[in-house]
Amino acid sequence: MILKGIGYGCEGKIVETNQRHSPVSFLSTPDQTEMRNGWKVVLKYKDEGTGPFLIDLSHRKRLDVQDSNLSKFQPGGVTIPEVPGQCAFQNGLLINRMNRTQAAVWHLLGDSPDMTQETAYTEVTEGSIFLALLGSESEVFSIMEKVTSQDLRQTANEPPFLIQGPIFHVPCQIVVFDEKEKGSAILFTCSRGYGISMAPELLEAGAEYGLRPAGEKAFSAWIKSLIDYSPQRRGDR
Amino acid sequence: MNRLSQLPTLRINPAEKISFSCNGKIYQGIGGDTIATALYANGVRIFSRSMKYHRPRGLYSLDGESSNTFMHIDGIPNVCAEKTALKEGLAVKAQNIKGSPENDLLSFMDKLHWAMPAGFYYRSMHKPAIIWPFAMKQVRKMAGLGKISPSFIMHGKYDEIYPQTDVCIIGGGPAGMSAALAAAKHGLRVILIEARPWLGGGYDYRASEYDSGMPLHQRARDLAKKTEETPNIRVFTSAAMVGAYNNNLITAFQVGSENDHYNERYIEVRAKSVVVATGCIERPLLFENNERPGVMQIGCAHRLARTYGLLPGTKAVFSIGHDLGIETAIDIHDLGLKILCVADIREDGQNPKLVAALKERSIPFLRGWLAIKAHGRKILKKVTLSTNQGTHHREYNCDILVASAGMTPITGPLIMAKAELTYDNHTGFFLPTKLPAKMHAAGRLLGLNHPLTIDASGRHAGLLAAADCAADVQGELKQAHEILDQLPGPERGARFVIPPVKNQKCFICFDEDTTIKNIDQALQMGFDVPELIKRFTAAGTGPGQWGIPGHNLPLYVAQCHGDVDVSPKPTMLRSPLVPTFIATYAGANHDMYKRTPVHDSQKKAGGIMQRIGIWRRARYFSEDFSCRDEILNVRKNVGMFDASTLGKFRIWGPDALKALQRVYVGDMSRIPPGKVKYSAMCNDDGCLADDGVVVKRGEDDYYFTTSTSRAENTVEWFRYHTRYDGWDFHMVNLTDAFGVINLAGPNARKVLEKTADTDLSNEAFPFVGYREFTLSETIPVRAMRLGFVGELSYELHVPSSYMRVLWDLLNKSGEEWGIRNFGMEAQNVLRMEKGHIIIGSESEQRTTLHDVGLGFLWYRKKPEAKTVGSFALKDTEQQKGRLKLVGFKMDDSSRTPEDGSIIVDSEIRGFVCTARHSFTLGESIGLALVESHLAKEGTQLEIFEASAGDKRLNATVVPTPFYDPEGNRLRM
Structure with a gap:
C-alpha cells in the first residue's frame, strides 16, 4: 500500500507529507501563521516589537536565470538590468543582475508567474535561505557593518543594488534597499545549510539595536509601500 | 590630594x-x-x-x-x-x-645589571645545551611578564565592525578635525579615529592663545562640537589605531563605555583615502635614572593638572627642549606648583614671550642646560642639572622632574603603510618624503607648531583626500595651499644631546630595561644599524614599541657612528601599534557551519554530530564507535544515511556536453537515458580530483553530483578549464537545494515501495538506473540506484524542504524491516568492504586515476575534448615507482592498524589509507597505497604503528572488493 498525502512520523504521529520546512527557525512564538504550498508561513510573531526586524522569506520563490543573451528574457515582464550589480523591482519581482550571463529573480510579493518551464530558469528556492533585515537606515546599516565588510552604503549605485559578498564569511547575494524615510532593508540569500547558524548570529549581532524576528506581514507592508524601481524609471525619480 | x-x-x-x-x-x-x-x-x-x-x-x-x-x-x-x-x-x-x-624582594636584580649585558639571553646559558631549558624557565620566572591564572575566564563582550568610508582620518586633534570637516563638506563619508576618549588632541588641555585671544582648549572644543555635529563624520573616540595595510585598510580597536554593548570592539575600516594626523609625542630625555617615579613628560604633568585637576607634586624642576615645556611650566606654576628651575637644552630659539613670562614669575631659566641624574632610591628626591657640555652642575631637591628632549612625530601609521621617512635636520623629525597613494599627512607630525598652520594643514589634507574620492575641490585646494604657504612653517627642533656623564642606568627603552650602555655594547659587537640593535638589545620590542625608544635609538646610533653620511633611520613598526586583548581580535567568534535538512532528525535519533569541513554531520548513531550494529543492519536489513552534503549541479546549454567531456575522464556523450554514469575528474597532472555520477535529464541538460569537499569549487573548476573556449553552457549549484537519503540494504526496495508511486522492481528500475517519481504522491524525487555501500540501495534526491518529512516517513515505513540510521563511520566501513574509495582517504595529491585502479574510467578516444589530465594520464599509465592502491588483510584479525600508519621494510614503502575490523567478514581489512612492487597479491606487508613500538604488524595483499566481489547484492 502506498502512503498518500499523509504518513507516519518516527514518533508514530501522522505527518502531512506535503509539509515543507524552512531552513530558518526563530525561538519567538508565532502569533499568526498560514499554510502556503506546504510551507508554514509565520505572518506575525508575538512581541515583534517596533523594529528592526529579521524576517524569514525562505518560502518565497527564487529563480536563477542564465543565458548568453539575457536581454531576450523579461521575467514577469520586467527587463533584466544590464549592468551586474543593478537590480530592478517591479510587479513584486526583484531581479538582480549577477554577471554577464546570470540574474536572480526573487518573488517578493507572490510566487507567480512560474517561469521554470523555460530552460534558462532554474528554481533555487530550496537551495538558499532568504532573509530580510528591515529597519531604520541607521539600525540596518549599523547591524550589517557588524557582520560584513561589504560597502552597503556605497553611493556609486542607486538602491536597490546587489552585492555578492560574505556575511559572517558566508558567500551571500545581498540586495540593499535604502529608502531613508520609509526605512531601509537588506535582503539576502545564502546556502540553505547555513540557515540555522545565520539567523541566530544575526539576531545576536543586532541585539544591541533591538533586532527581533518578525513575520512576513511586516515585510509585505513595507515592500508594498515602495514605488516600483526599474533601470528605465530611475531617471524619473 | x-x-x-x-x-x-x-x-x-x-x-x-x-x-x-x-x-x-x-x-x-x-x-x-x-x-x-x-x-x-x-x-x-x-x-x-x-x-x-x-x-x-x-x-x-x-x-x-x-x-x-x-x-x-x-x-x-x-x-x-x-x-x-x-x-x-x-x-x-x-x-x-x-x-x-x-x-x-626581587629589586636586587637591579644590582646585577653587569650580569645581563646586551643580548645576554642569546649568548649565555646555552652551553652545554642541557642548561638552557632550565635557565630559560628561571629567566622567565624572574622577568616581569605578568601572570594570568590558567582558570581565568575572560568575561565581557568583544565585538567587531567593518565600516567602509570615503576618508579615514587617524587622529582627532585640530589637524584631524579640520581635515574631517574639509572632506565632509563635500558630502563624503568620513571616519575619524581618536585614541583618547575625546577629541581635541594637543589643544584639549592647553590654555595658551590660539588666535584673537581664544585659548587653544576653546578652539579644540569648538572644532570637536562642529565635527561631532556633522552627520557624515563618524567619530570613534577611545579608539586606538593598530594597523595600516595595503589599499587603505586601517584597523583599530575601541574601548566601550559602560553604556556600550561591548567592552572592546575591533574596527576594520576600508577607506578610499587616509589622512594621518596623529601629532607628536615627546622624545624622552636621556640621563641617569630617567625613569625614576617622579620623572615625567611635559604632557603628563600638564594633563594631570589641566585634565584631571591634579598638581603632580610640590616642587618641580623642568628639563626640556621645546617651548611647550616652558608654556607648561608657566601654566602649572600659575595653577600652584612651585617651579624651582627650567633648564632648556636649547641655547637659543625660545619664544621670547615665554622667556619673559618665566622671568615675570621669577622662575630661573637655564639655557643650554639639562638634567643628568635623578636621585632617590625609589622615588625622585633630587635632580642634578648640568650644562650641555658638562662644565657646570647644579642640584635641586624636588619631587617632580618634568623631562623632555623635544617633540617627535607619531609616524607609526605611516611606517606601517610603507611611507618613506627621512630625517630632517631642521625639525629633528623623521618626515614623510613619499607617501603611499591616497594617504596624506597633516598637523604637528610635519613639524608644524603654529596653531593656524596646524589647522590649515589639516584642511589641506582633507581636501587632498576629497580629491582622491573624485570630489571637485581643485579651486578650494589651490586656495588652501596658498593659505598654508603664507603661514609659519615647521619650527626648528631641539638637537639630540647625550648627557655629559658616564651612565649606567640611562634608559633608552623602559619596557625592556635597555640602557644606553646596552646600545654601546651592541655597537661594540658589530651591530651597526638600529634595526639589528633593536633586536639584539630588545629596545623597542616591548608593548610600547616605538613610544619611548623610537626616536632616540636611531639618533643615538647615528651619532655613535660619527659619520656625517650615516643619517638616522627609523625602525620598523608592526601591528598592533597599541596592544590590546586577544579577545578583542577574536571578536564575537561567529561559528558558521552548515547543517543538512535532517540535522535535527538525526540528532534526535541519537546521532553524534561532528564538524567535517563546513558541515556538521552524523558520524555515529550510538556510543559504540565501531558501529557494529549500524553496519550489520545495512548488510542484513536496511539502513538510512544522510548524504545531503554531496555536491549537486545542473549544467545545460548547447556546449554543456563539451564542458562535461573536458572535465570528466569518461565519455559523457554516452549516458544512456534513465541511467547514471559514474566518472571521475582529474587535474592537469592526471591526479584524482573528484568523482561522482552524471544523469542526462533532457537535451543538453544534465544533473551531476560531486564529493562533499569539492562542491564549493566545481563551478569554478568547469569555468577555469573552459575559459578560452567561449562555450555556451550554464551551471547552477543545487547542493543545498536537494537533500539526499541513501536507503541501503536488502530490504531497501520494500521500504521504498511503501511510499513510491512507481514500479521499483529490479527490471523496472535496475542497478545504475535513474528515475524521477513522487513519494507519497507529494514529494518529488530524483532516484538513483547506486551501490556505494555494496548493497541494494537508492540514492533519493528530494527538495530540501521535504527532507524532514521524508526522513520520518522512511523511518516509519521501514520499521517492520528493521530500518535504522547509519552514520559516516558505518558508511566508511561498508564502502571499504566493497573496495570503493573516498577521494582524500584513498588518494592524496599525487595519486592518479591509474594508481587507485580507476584507469578504466578514462576514455581515450576523445582527443578533441582535450580532457583535463589526459596527457598526464597517458604518461603515468606505465610509470614506475608510483604508489598503488591495494587491499590487505591483517594476519592477526583482531588487530587493525590506525589510518595513516606507514608500511615499511628498511624504508617507508607506503601507508594505510583506511583500515577497520570488518564485522561482516570477521576480519581486519584495509586499503593502502604502496610501492608498485608490493602491490602483487599475496605480498606480505609490514606496518609500523607508533603504539606498537618496535613490533610490526603483518598483513597480506589481497584482491578487492573484500565483500561481494561479483556485485550480486547491488543488482538484486
Whole structure:
C-alpha cells in the first residue's frame, strides 16, 4: 500500500507529507501563521516589537536565470538590468543582475508567474535561505557593518543594488534597499545549510539595536509601500 | 590630594565617587579618572616594577607609551592603568613584584645589571645545551611578564565592525578635525579615529592663545562640537589605531563605555583615502635614572593638572627642549606648583614671550642646560642639572622632574603603510618624503607648531583626500595651499644631546630595561644599524614599541657612528601599534557551519554530530564507535544515511556536453537515458580530483553530483578549464537545494515501495538506473540506484524542504524491516568492504586515476575534448615507482592498524589509507597505497604503528572488493 498525502512520523504521529520546512527557525512564538504550498508561513510573531526586524522569506520563490543573451528574457515582464550589480523591482519581482550571463529573480510579493518551464530558469528556492533585515537606515546599516565588510552604503549605485559578498564569511547575494524615510532593508540569500547558524548570529549581532524576528506581514507592508524601481524609471525619480 | 577645580579643561566629575582597591587597600577616585590618575591622586607613586631589573616605575607619559603603569586589573595582567577608565569595584594589583611595589624582594636584580649585558639571553646559558631549558624557565620566572591564572575566564563582550568610508582620518586633534570637516563638506563619508576618549588632541588641555585671544582648549572644543555635529563624520573616540595595510585598510580597536554593548570592539575600516594626523609625542630625555617615579613628560604633568585637576607634586624642576615645556611650566606654576628651575637644552630659539613670562614669575631659566641624574632610591628626591657640555652642575631637591628632549612625530601609521621617512635636520623629525597613494599627512607630525598652520594643514589634507574620492575641490585646494604657504612653517627642533656623564642606568627603552650602555655594547659587537640593535638589545620590542625608544635609538646610533653620511633611520613598526586583548581580535567568534535538512532528525535519533569541513554531520548513531550494529543492519536489513552534503549541479546549454567531456575522464556523450554514469575528474597532472555520477535529464541538460569537499569549487573548476573556449553552457549549484537519503540494504526496495508511486522492481528500475517519481504522491524525487555501500540501495534526491518529512516517513515505513540510521563511520566501513574509495582517504595529491585502479574510467578516444589530465594520464599509465592502491588483510584479525600508519621494510614503502575490523567478514581489512612492487597479491606487508613500538604488524595483499566481489547484492 502506498502512503498518500499523509504518513507516519518516527514518533508514530501522522505527518502531512506535503509539509515543507524552512531552513530558518526563530525561538519567538508565532502569533499568526498560514499554510502556503506546504510551507508554514509565520505572518506575525508575538512581541515583534517596533523594529528592526529579521524576517524569514525562505518560502518565497527564487529563480536563477542564465543565458548568453539575457536581454531576450523579461521575467514577469520586467527587463533584466544590464549592468551586474543593478537590480530592478517591479510587479513584486526583484531581479538582480549577477554577471554577464546570470540574474536572480526573487518573488517578493507572490510566487507567480512560474517561469521554470523555460530552460534558462532554474528554481533555487530550496537551495538558499532568504532573509530580510528591515529597519531604520541607521539600525540596518549599523547591524550589517557588524557582520560584513561589504560597502552597503556605497553611493556609486542607486538602491536597490546587489552585492555578492560574505556575511559572517558566508558567500551571500545581498540586495540593499535604502529608502531613508520609509526605512531601509537588506535582503539576502545564502546556502540553505547555513540557515540555522545565520539567523541566530544575526539576531545576536543586532541585539544591541533591538533586532527581533518578525513575520512576513511586516515585510509585505513595507515592500508594498515602495514605488516600483526599474533601470528605465530611475531617471524619473 | 585636593583637585583643582573650575578649570575649563577638566574632564573629571568630582561629584561621582568611585571606590576601588589596589594591592588590598581601598581607594577612592572620581568620575573621569583613569586608574592611574586615581592612584596618583591617592598618593601612589610606584605602580609596578620593570621587567628585567625590577626597578620602580611610575607615571611618565599618561598616554601608555611604555609599560610603566601596566598593572594586574580584575585578573588580567598587563593592563595599562593610564588608559583604563576607573570603574566601581575594580581590583588593581601591581605586577612584576614579590612583596610590595615599594619593597620588592626581587629589586636586587637591579644590582646585577653587569650580569645581563646586551643580548645576554642569546649568548649565555646555552652551553652545554642541557642548561638552557632550565635557565630559560628561571629567566622567565624572574622577568616581569605578568601572570594570568590558567582558570581565568575572560568575561565581557568583544565585538567587531567593518565600516567602509570615503576618508579615514587617524587622529582627532585640530589637524584631524579640520581635515574631517574639509572632506565632509563635500558630502563624503568620513571616519575619524581618536585614541583618547575625546577629541581635541594637543589643544584639549592647553590654555595658551590660539588666535584673537581664544585659548587653544576653546578652539579644540569648538572644532570637536562642529565635527561631532556633522552627520557624515563618524567619530570613534577611545579608539586606538593598530594597523595600516595595503589599499587603505586601517584597523583599530575601541574601548566601550559602560553604556556600550561591548567592552572592546575591533574596527576594520576600508577607506578610499587616509589622512594621518596623529601629532607628536615627546622624545624622552636621556640621563641617569630617567625613569625614576617622579620623572615625567611635559604632557603628563600638564594633563594631570589641566585634565584631571591634579598638581603632580610640590616642587618641580623642568628639563626640556621645546617651548611647550616652558608654556607648561608657566601654566602649572600659575595653577600652584612651585617651579624651582627650567633648564632648556636649547641655547637659543625660545619664544621670547615665554622667556619673559618665566622671568615675570621669577622662575630661573637655564639655557643650554639639562638634567643628568635623578636621585632617590625609589622615588625622585633630587635632580642634578648640568650644562650641555658638562662644565657646570647644579642640584635641586624636588619631587617632580618634568623631562623632555623635544617633540617627535607619531609616524607609526605611516611606517606601517610603507611611507618613506627621512630625517630632517631642521625639525629633528623623521618626515614623510613619499607617501603611499591616497594617504596624506597633516598637523604637528610635519613639524608644524603654529596653531593656524596646524589647522590649515589639516584642511589641506582633507581636501587632498576629497580629491582622491573624485570630489571637485581643485579651486578650494589651490586656495588652501596658498593659505598654508603664507603661514609659519615647521619650527626648528631641539638637537639630540647625550648627557655629559658616564651612565649606567640611562634608559633608552623602559619596557625592556635597555640602557644606553646596552646600545654601546651592541655597537661594540658589530651591530651597526638600529634595526639589528633593536633586536639584539630588545629596545623597542616591548608593548610600547616605538613610544619611548623610537626616536632616540636611531639618533643615538647615528651619532655613535660619527659619520656625517650615516643619517638616522627609523625602525620598523608592526601591528598592533597599541596592544590590546586577544579577545578583542577574536571578536564575537561567529561559528558558521552548515547543517543538512535532517540535522535535527538525526540528532534526535541519537546521532553524534561532528564538524567535517563546513558541515556538521552524523558520524555515529550510538556510543559504540565501531558501529557494529549500524553496519550489520545495512548488510542484513536496511539502513538510512544522510548524504545531503554531496555536491549537486545542473549544467545545460548547447556546449554543456563539451564542458562535461573536458572535465570528466569518461565519455559523457554516452549516458544512456534513465541511467547514471559514474566518472571521475582529474587535474592537469592526471591526479584524482573528484568523482561522482552524471544523469542526462533532457537535451543538453544534465544533473551531476560531486564529493562533499569539492562542491564549493566545481563551478569554478568547469569555468577555469573552459575559459578560452567561449562555450555556451550554464551551471547552477543545487547542493543545498536537494537533500539526499541513501536507503541501503536488502530490504531497501520494500521500504521504498511503501511510499513510491512507481514500479521499483529490479527490471523496472535496475542497478545504475535513474528515475524521477513522487513519494507519497507529494514529494518529488530524483532516484538513483547506486551501490556505494555494496548493497541494494537508492540514492533519493528530494527538495530540501521535504527532507524532514521524508526522513520520518522512511523511518516509519521501514520499521517492520528493521530500518535504522547509519552514520559516516558505518558508511566508511561498508564502502571499504566493497573496495570503493573516498577521494582524500584513498588518494592524496599525487595519486592518479591509474594508481587507485580507476584507469578504466578514462576514455581515450576523445582527443578533441582535450580532457583535463589526459596527457598526464597517458604518461603515468606505465610509470614506475608510483604508489598503488591495494587491499590487505591483517594476519592477526583482531588487530587493525590506525589510518595513516606507514608500511615499511628498511624504508617507508607506503601507508594505510583506511583500515577497520570488518564485522561482516570477521576480519581486519584495509586499503593502502604502496610501492608498485608490493602491490602483487599475496605480498606480505609490514606496518609500523607508533603504539606498537618496535613490533610490526603483518598483513597480506589481497584482491578487492573484500565483500561481494561479483556485485550480486547491488543488482538484486
